[in-house]
Structure formats: structure tokens, C-alpha cells
Amino acid sequence: MSRQLPIVARTPFPRAAGPQLADAQLRGNLRRATRTIRDKRAAVVAEVPDWELLRDRAAAVKDDVLDRLPQLLAQFEAAATAAGAVVHHAADAARANAVVADLVRAQGVDQVVKVKSMATQEIGLNEALAAVGVTAIETDLAELIVQLAEDTPSHILVPAIHYNRSQIREIFARRMPGFAADSDEPAVLAAAARVYLRRTFLAARVAVCGANFAVAETGSLVIVESEGNGRMCLTLPDTLIAVVGVEKLLPRFADLGDFLRLLPRSSTGERMNPYTSIFTGVTPGDGPQRLHIVLLDNGRTTVAADPVGRAALRCIRCSACLNVCPVYERVGGHAYGSVYPGPIGAILSPQLTGQDAGANRTLPYASTLCGACYDVCPVKINIPEILVHLRQAGKPPAAERAAMGLLAWTMRDRRRWRAALRAARAGGRPLRALTRRGGGRLRRAPWPLSAWTAHRDAPLPAAESFRDWWSRTHGR
């Protein structure tokens, strides 16, 4: 398949960020929304005295999963199959899409309902189904808004975070069949969506979902949601197809407890999420009578083999890291060019696709390494460490490499360093005289330092370096 995956950035991040930064409405929407979730999260996390212990345990469980991936996958498959599910394996996106398309067509339908799922976003399933004449209808409210707007999601948990409610009313008025409300009250908008979706649920014979967790011991899938739309999709249609990334495994059913405490508090800032569905295989006469589980690799085995980068596979897609990220807050999700935006996107997209895909190589640089993401991550992914690790495999411009090399060479030796300091001071002398009225600072500099002075003044070398001061005052 030649279509590019929705985890490949087409535009280098610095360039993609430009228009987003200039959009005052977007920045306002993002600022308000991220701050609200951020504060809610902080409040409910502070209530849990053993939060750090939970994080450590959850990280250890996920690392164990990555260590024993083939074994646990086999165990999951055996248990799920015994319970009546059919398990498929998909090495990449194209294979997963083909498997799902065949399963849907085998049921003779041209429409499926969907539970919000990052794995199906990652492989571009909706587009692949559309190509074979099947319409996939998103039933999560925010996901539906994005779909109606023919837009792409900009946040993992709140895909429509870049819209405010009056923009959402407009989208509904334009695109939702039968929408007539002229109010943008959240309750009115939600009610309109509910009426529209209710009709869709009742007609649906096939549903597609992902999974938050897959339990190897029992073959169970677990879906955590807030709106009840997922519960509808998981119970009403008679065929259910789940696309599940292989890293979603947990070894034991008992492992779920910690994760169900960590996830809602980290993602929506709730003590517990409203709907948790746990289902195992098929129960005759109750719920879907055909359950297909597509286990998706799509680069994950390769990532799991990188001793530093693999920690990204612990991710439970809570999006806490997005909500605290100062870069995400200013540019939004679209600048990352992937369905995985923000800090997790910057380490996950380039690893899943390989750094040579599109502009994904620019993503690990989209961070100041401020560390706010690492602090909130419920599975303790050291995101700054992985960002630096990925930068080491980077291909910087020759001029940058030369400059960094020269700098390191100078600094490896005290005599060269001292000579450089003296040269800089001498070079700075006329500039200091010229800029005396500006407080000895440079307002405009030639390229490449113009990137600096476009936003801030540059300092000049000091009239006396520290080491010269030291020799003068403490010298021998």
C-alpha cells in the first residue's frame, strides 16, 4: 500500500508549527483546555498517597511484558481462542487493514460503528475501509466532531481539543444529518449527537474497537471510556473486531487494578472512569457472537529491541504528557503530523516508522527537555531521555556538525579554551562600545544567530572572563 501512514509527518516540525502559532483562536482554545485537565489531574493525583509506588509497579509490569512479548502473546491467543474469539496477527498496517476489510465484507455490510481507538487511527483504518466501500462511523463525541469536520485528531484523549463549542455547533449544523439546534450549550450539542448516534447504533451489525488492555492470563480485552458509546458498540452488533497493539498486554488479570487506578486520574482527571468493559471471547446468546482480535505489530517489535527507546511502549495513551507540555500547548497536535502528538508522539512516531519516514526525524527536537512530561507519566516513561537518545541517531546539517565539533575540540583543552575566551573578548570589544546604550547587548545578528535575535537580544562576551578575574584576584 503506498498511502502514507497517519503517523508520518509530512512537514518538518518547526515549519508545521508556524501557522499553528499564528492562530490566536487555536492557542486560546488549547490553553484553556489543557489547563483545565492539567489542574483536575493534579488534584486527583494528589489524593493518592501511594501514587509513586503505583507508577513504579505499572512501569515494571509493562517492562516485563516487553521482555516476554512472544510468550505472552501466545498465552493470550490460546486463552482468547479457548473462549471463542478468533485471533489474527498483523505485522504491519496494510495487513491489519486488509484483515479487517475482509472480515467486514464477509458480513455483507457497508457500514461499521467504531469505538475510539488509537491503533485504528495509527493504521488509517477508516480510509482503508472507505477505499473498499465501507463507511466507518466514529461514536466517541469528540472523534465524531473531527470526522464530521473531515479533520484529523489533535489530541489522544480529546481529539477535538482545538475546537471551541461555537465552532462545534457550526460543524454539526453543516454536517450532521437532522441537526437543528441554534444553541452551543454543551448539553444541547451532546443531545443532538446522542440522537444521531442512537439511530446508528441500532442499525449497526459490525463494530470495530481497540483495547486499553489485553490480559494474557484470561484472553480478556478491556476498554475504558466515558460516554457509554463504547458499551453500545461492544454489546449491540453481532460481530466485533478489535485491533490491538501487541504492547497492550498485561500478564495477569490482577495487574489490571493498578492500571485502572492510574489511567482515569492521569487522563480525564477522574477518580474512576464512567464505563469499564471487560469481555472474554463469545457468550452464546449474549452480546456479539463473533469476536475477532487483530494483534498489531506495526514496528513495535523493532522498538522493543531498543534498550532505551522501548520504554515508549509502556504508554497507556492517557495523554497527561500532552496536557503539561509547553510546546504542545502552543502548537497543538497537528504540528506533529501524526495521530500521536505531543511528547509521546515525538518519541513514538519516529520509532514506529523509523526516523527516515517523512519528516519524523524532526520530532525528537520538538522539546526543550523541560521534563514536565516525565513527571506526570503514570508509567514513568523518561521521555526526555528517549528524546535525547533519538537525537543521537539524527542527521544534523553539516554546518551544525562542524560547529559542534569545533566547540568540543576547543573545550577539550584549557589552553585552547582560554585562547578562545580572549579572542571572543577582543572581538566583542568594538561591539560593546557600539551597544553601550543598549546595555551591552546585541539586538540584531547575522544568520544563523538571527534565529536567536529574532526573539531576544544576545549577550556579548564579558569584558573579563571568570578565569581572568580569578587569576587577577586569587592568582599565584
Add this chain to the structure above:
Amino acid sequence: MRIALFVTCLNDALFPQAGIATVTVLERLGHTVEFPAAQTCCGQMHANTGYAAPARELERGVEAVFAGHDAIVSPSGSCVAHLRTHTGLPVYELSELLVDVLGSIDVGASFPHRVTYHPTCHGLRVLRLRDRPLRLLAAVRRLELVDLPESEQCCGFGGTFALKNAKVSGAMLADKCANAVATGADYLAAADSSCLMHIGGGLARRPGAPRPIHYAEILAATPGSGPVP
């Protein structure tokens, strides 16, 4: 106590006053400061930009220069964070040394100005300096400390991020400067000259904004020490 100073390459070349202030405070408290002259750079910028090999050489260089010292102080949160993560050296950020090791909260300073404090990211999240710098500042005579709104937000520096993602960095800087201006402070203090270079460069373009200052310079100030540059 004998304390070795790692001044950092940035302070050495551009902001010697931060190093001078560190020496001044420690000597005033009766300690002996040593400056191993072979020191240059800790390798932080190279490491964070992805140049692991030259970074490692610079880290090994610092280890060799400071081998055998029991206490090393540095007036830079991010360089201390880097050395603590990448070497085994006993290195302290100035406020850690003063508060935890020397137990000196009141260092005898006087600074008759309104000051706001920006906790830089590495000090905040890697070193976990918490309120140490603020406790030191609160003990300075005649100093009025005012809260910086959204203080824990990154200023947007991020080393080469400021050049590679100049626009995003500029947007983050603009917010930090607006919050600093809103305090009405005379000075914005921080524990890292690199962040101060970036924030200060932005403040310089905003009339009536606070001036950037390393908090060590405030701790060094006494009634007789003359005007701060």
C-alpha cells in the same frame, strides 16, 4: 570547608558575575574556594543536542579535573543536573550546598529591591531544588520577594531548541516575559545563566520589565557592595 568551583563555560565567557558572586558568598561564610583551572565545559549542550561522543569526552574531562574533591559547587542547575546524571562527582548546585551541606540560610546579604524568582526546569524537575533558593532569598535583608505567575512553566530556552524551533521558543519566551512584567519586580532571579540569557534577552526588549540576575549575585550583595550591574 574546602569547596571546588565548577563555574561552567557559559558563566566563564559571558556571565562571570555569577561565578564571582558564588566565590564571594562562600568566602564571606569562611570557606575556602578552589578553582581548578583546567576545567572547561560539562558537555550538556552536546549531549542534549545528540552529540554523545564529544559530550562523553567533556564529561570525562570534568571527572579528571575534579577527581579527589569532596564538594564541588556550581551556580548552574542544568550543568549540575547533567554532571549528576552522567558522572559520579559530588557536585552541588549552590542552594543545595548552602542549605543542605553548610546549613547557611542567612548568608548576610542585603538587597533593597523587589525580586521575583523563576525556578528553571532542571533545578525544578531533575535536581528537585524545591524551595531552597527561595528560602535563601527570603533571608536576604530588605529584599521584597514577589510570586511569579505560572512560574513552573518552561521559559522556552532548551539549548539548541531556541535556534532549531525559534518560533515556538519565542512564543514560550513571550509568555514568560509577560508574567515577569506583571510582577512589577525590579529583578527576575534564577539559578541558571543559560535560561537567564534567554529570558533576559527577551526582557531587554520590554520597557519597564525586570532585569535578569543570577540569585547568587543577590546573595553576594551587601550594603557596602555597590550597585548591581
